Amino acid sequence: MSDERVLLHHARVIDGHGREPVDDGALLVDGPSLLWVGPLAEAPDEAAGARRVDLGGRVVCPGFIDVHVHFALPGEEGNPIMGAGELPTYRALKVLERLRTTLENGVTTARDLMGLDAGFRQAVAERRIAGPRLLVSIAMLSQHAGHADFTLPGHIDGLAVAVAFPGSPGNLVDSVDGMRLRVRELVAAGADCVKLASSGGVTSPHDRPEWLGLRPEMIRAAVEEAEAYGGLPVAVHAIGRPGIEAAVHGGVSSVEHGYALDDELRAEMVDRGQFLVPTLLETVKDLDPTRTPPAAYAKGVRWHRIAQESVAGSIAAGVRVAMGTDSGLTAGHGNNLKELELLVRLGGMTPLEAITAATRDAAELCGVADVTGTLEAGRYADLVITDADPLTDIGALGDPRRIHAVVKEGRTAIDRAGVLGEALPPLCP
Structure with a gap:
């Protein structure tokens, strides 16, 4: 040596x-x-x-780049709510193993879109722990009864106690002024990007993917603040059409999932230069019906099929794609590069196009193309x-x-x- x-x-x-x-x-x-x-x-x-x-x-x-991961979530290891009964130090140690596995399986840069704070990024950068180069959103922002609202019986904030680490800004925002303040708080906490949820989700308990989960004026406020504070990218969880439309019109950097995209919105994304992050890996394995509420299981089956049927149309329309997997939700950590085969088989990309989506294009979306x-x-x-x-x-x-x-x-x-x-x-x- x-x-x-x-x-x-x-x-x-x-x-x-x-x-x-x-x-x-x-x-x-x-x-x-x-x-x-x-x-x-x-x-x-x-x-x-x-x-x-x-x-x-x-x-x-x-080195490959996964622009949508959740290292604080267990994937196939168990139910995320288990974190509510664990000490933050214990949860952090489990994160370290997920980081190492992901790196050793080919991902050298990863964007964590809810869960990790900037301390993990610092530890990786200083080579105190092994892991991909990290970019963190810290939180995922939605209004009450939106995708970031995992309030449990007894008014316990499920995300705060089971996923987030102590001191992280909260996930729920209900006004334009509140959104501006929360984005500034995330900037102060070291966020590299802003994560919003403009539609309902599959696993969230209070909404549905076809519902609008964040008012358009709040999305625009978040985009304005992110631009003012260093031009941070804004990534938006958006599954159903109302949420996708609000995100696209609001000028976000990327639509995460984008299952209900239609030709009109695809054309607008192309014109605006916005990215789609299809997260197909998360769709090939349905939620476990033995540990998932029936309503969530039914949502997953329906929307996973829609996702797999729509992605080819988005790619054919010329929407720019960056690789993201949603690893940690249902997909286990370290399987990230299986997404490449899905982009080819379901999306119609050539293998070279899929590799480019997971390298150069992903780096451009994350703002790190000058270094990787x-x-x-x-x-x-x-x-x-x-x-x-x-x-x-x-x-x-x-x-x-x-x-x-x-x-x-x-x-x-x-x-x-x-x-x-x-x-x-x-x-x-």
């Missing part, structure tokens, strides 16, 4: 820009960043003397090394055994196949 430059060569390089792969490609890693990427035959003078690592013809992709999302000089050395050819078998990326190594900021997060040896330093001490 040393601090010398490392030339990874004999690789097939997919750069994240949507271009055809570079065969017999190479990447020159210099500390946390890439100094050069291209055909080995064109390696620059700076590669002379670099430590060389032969990747044996494996494919190298940019593509393999080029000046970007972080965030790499996924696989023995699969994702252009012929995109589903292979969803199998952790096919992810031979993951590199984050020039450091080895995992090296299952022993291809890197000690050429790069370990991510965490």
Whole structure:
């Protein structure tokens, strides 16, 4: 292990820009960043003397980006409400395992859209814990009886006690002025983006997906405040048409889910340059009827089918897509790259388009395209090394055994196949 430059060569390089792969490609890693990427035959003078690592013809992709995760939720581990009976410290320790698993399975950047506070982001950035580079919304904002209202009998705020960490701003807002204040509170708490819920949801107890869950004037107020405070992206949970329409007209950055999109709203999203985050992985496994209220189970079955039937129309209409999975809700953590196969099979994308949605385009949505999302000089050395050819078998990326190594900021997060040896330093001490 040393601090010398490392030339990874004999690789097939997919750069994240949507271009055809570079065969017999190479990447020159210099500390946390890439100094050069291209055909080995064109390696620059700076590669002379670099430590060389032969990747044996494996494919190298940019580290993948999941723009919609919930690390505070257990996924297949159990019911989220279990968190109400757990100490915050215990819940935090479970989050650490989810972060590590997600990173080691190919996601080097993740946007947590409710649950984690900025302390987790800081700990990851300082390499105190292993995990993807984090962006956090901290809370999810809706009005009372909206998707963020999980009030339990006895007037207990379910999200506050089972999901959020102490000191986080609340999720419920009922006026324009209240929305402006709450967005400012989130900014002060270190939020990287703002998460709203403009429609009802599948799991929320007091509403339905086809209901409008946040008044349009409140959405516009949130967008204005987010723009004023550094141009933060605004992501909106929106399933039914009224909620999607309010979000699109309100000028949000991304529509999360967007199951009831129609041609009129798709065209407007294209004109505005807004992203769709389809979260298909969450739709392929229905809620467990043995631990889910019948009304929620019925909502899930219906809307999951609508989601799978509508996504191809949105992609065909030219709506920009970024990969997000909603991992933590029903999907287990670490399965994020299974979303790529769904974008191809259900959405009609080519494998290269799906990879681009999970790298360059996801980075643009999150505002981090200047540091990650593509393999080029000046970007972080965030790499996924696989023995699969994702252009012929995109589903292979969803199998952790096919992810031979993951590199984050020039450091080895995992090296299952022993291809890197000690050429790069370990991510965490």
